[in-house]
Amino acid sequence: MANNRFSFKKGFMQVKNKDIAAVRQEIMQVLNISTRMAWSVRLNGKVEPKVTEAEAIEAVFQKYGVTDVWGGSDHE
Numbered sequence: 001m002a003n004n005r006f007s008f009k010k011g012f013m014q015v016k017n018k019d020i021a022a023v024r025q026e027i028m029q030v031l032n033i034s035t036r037m038a039w040s041v042r043l044n045g046k047v048e049p050k051v052t053e054a055e056a057i058e059a060v061f062q063k064y065g066v067t068d069v070w071g072g073s074d075h076e
Contacts, residue, residue, distance in 0.1 A: 004045055007043065
């Protein structure tokens, strides 16, 4: 079961459509993941990120103007 506390779906839902692919690619790069399954697991909070990973994820979102990153989407 996913833990909304570790999910960054809330932040990802705020990314502009034109930036979605770039944000996904950058986050996958900082997390050193390459598969859609690994992306889904991380996005949904099934893996607790290390502090350095959380900081890197926040930095990517901040670059795209998103500051409220953590938590699941409000539509779950």
